[in-house]
Amino acid sequence: MPPSAVHDCSFPSTPGKVKMERSNYFGRVASRWQSFGPGKIVFWCVALLALLVVAVFFYATSPGVHNSFEQSLSLREAKNDVVSWGGSVWEKHVRHSAHAKRENGLVVLVTGAAGFVGTHVSLALKKRGDGVIGLDNFNSYYDPFLKRARQGLLEKQGVFVVEGDINNIALLRKLFDVITFTHVMHLAAQAGVRYAMENPGSYVHSNIAGFVNLLEACKEASPQPAIVWASSSSVYGLNSKVPFSEIDRTDQPASLYAATKKAGEEIAHTYNHIYGLSITGLRFFTVYGPWGRPDMAYFFFTKAILQGKPVNIYQGPNQVDLARDFTYIDDIVKGCFGALDTATPSTGTGGKKRGPAQLRVYNLGNTSPVTVPTLVAILEKHLKVKAKRNVVRMPRNGDVPFTHANVTLARVELGYNPTTDLQTGLKKFVKWYQLYYGGGSSSSSSSSSSKRRLRP
Numbered sequence: 001m002p003p004s005a006v007h008d009c010s011f012p013s014t015p016g017k018v019k020m021e022r023s024n025y026f027g028r029v030a031s032r033w034q035s036f037g038p039g040k041i042v043f044w045c046v047a048l049l050a051l052l053v054v055a056v057f058f059y060a061t062s063p064g065v066h067n068s069f070e071q072s073l074s075l076r077e078a079k080n081d082v083v084s085w086g087g088s089v090w091e092k093h094v095r096h097s098a099h100a101k102r103e104n105g106l107v108v109l110v111t112g113a114a115g116f117v118g119t120h121v122s123l124a125l126k127k128r129g130d131g132v133i134g135l136d137n138f139n140s141y142y143d144p145f146l147k148r149a150r151q152g153l154l155e156k157q158g159v160f161v162v163e164g165d166i167n168n169i170a171l172l173r174k175l176f177d178v179i180t181f182t183h184v185m186h187l188a189a190q191a192g193v194r195y196a197m198e199n200p201g202s203y204v205h206s207n208i209a210g211f212v213n214l215l216e217a218c219k220e221a222s223p224q225p226a227i228v229w230a231s232s233s234s235v236y237g238l239n240s241k242v243p244f245s246e247i248d249r250t251d252q253p254a255s256l257y258a259a260t261k262k263a264g265e266e267i268a269h270t271y272n273h274i275y276g277l278s279i280t281g282l283r284f285f286t287v288y289g290p291w292g293r294p295d296m297a298y299f300f301f302t303k304a305i306l307q308g309k310p311v312n313i314y315q316g317p318n319q320v321d322l323a324r325d326f327t328y329i330d331d332i333v334k335g336c337f338g339a340l341d342t343a344t345p346s347t348g349t350g351g352k353k354r355g356p357a358q359l360r361v362y363n364l365g366n367t368s369p370v371t372v373p374t375l376v377a378i379l380e381k382h383l384k385v386k387a388k389r390n391v392v393r394m395p396r397n398g399d400v401p402f403t404h405a406n407v408t409l410a411r412v413e414l415g416y417n418p419t420t421d422l423q424t425g426l427k428k429f430v431k432w433y434q435l436y437y438g439g440g441s442s443s444s445s446s447s448s449s450s451k452r453r454l455r456p
């Protein structure tokens, strides 16, 4: 069939765009295109597209791809961490810090050591003569200068803080390789109830994936350490029966934070059951005090009051004041010691369970809830400044109306006995705050003021 005939019967009539008789070659190409009617072109386009989709699907779901992706991720992670861990000098620091000075002293890995509770627990362990190694990723959830200041304090007392993430299995293995830990005090977590709506992934990363990673490292260790870790009063969620006791239901969390802490308790059960890890969960009730967390109400209320800015006081349905069982840090440290000292060893070795191991959960609260308006009144008294109160309805952001701990179990089994009331505890906090930030209207997140170093 001559090209002109093909052109006549099936090629679109756009004569200005196709020059048929330019040369033999072009003529052949053109005639081949002409043999493809519009229907065929659409068919082949769709077929090619389908092929592409199938190829992409197989590529994305192939295990090899994930492995190499994960490998490159861990390589990147390892690369980042190589700067701060590994090598003979690093190992020397680690060994020195982990050396227990008292006879039969514990050798404890404290995760989240540059955090609020982590700093206090690490300092107290060191003071008692136990060996301590800190681990912290120094993330910027809140003022990293405050975390660095805590690190300065720890290093002054001989506690070395390794910079790294609990998700980094290579780093954890290295630590367990260099040191035989008797205990792990696991305090690294994504804290905060309301922030979970802004950044849910960070809760999964730290409180679930990170916890599992840490338990994997503990399970592989020989001998396995006993683990004490921070759960939360928030696991009681929307319960209305007070005071909260360990046997109460914990299946109605009000926030993703609470849900990840509850998940942690279930994960602990699994690792105890399969691998013989000795695990104790501590449900902390709104811990406060010097060197505290700037994301917590008592801390940022203090800042706002000193700056003459209003504080938002949340109120529950029917104008009911919210209340918390605020617990002073020194009482919490004593509770952590009680848990560490009564923990029996894990029973597994080399990843295998050799017998049943301890699995415990305790409330660590103060047992006397205080309303948020009363908290503000106490701060006003200690700061000698009147607060600008702005009473607003409690937003739907994961908060619960009240918390109240029953600590009978911890009293009996850990010798826990909270002794600091909110008046006394906040007085100590305010004293620290004013020394650290210089009082007045200084910002709790300003780097210059945060560089001050003080005793806790």
Ligand SMILES: O=C(O)[C@H]1O[C@H](OP(=O)(O)OP(=O)(O)OC[C@H]2O[C@@H](n3ccc(=O)[nH]c3=O)[C@H](O)[C@@H]2O)[C@H](O)[C@@H](O)[C@@H]1O
Residues within 6 Å of the ligand: 191, 192, 193, 231, 232, 233, 234, 235, 284, 285, 286, 287, 295, 296, 297, 298, 312, 313, 314, 315, 322, 323, 324, 372, 399, 401
């Ligand atoms: O006990 C716990 O398990 C939890 O305690 C605190 O969470 P929360 O009790 O909510 O402590 P804050 O964020 O300091 O809030 C204290 C009270 O102040 C109220 N609040 C908070 C912020 C605000 O602007 N206004 C206000 O009235 C809250 O509703 C709450 O009743 C910690 O932030 C959590 O990490 C911890 O796990």
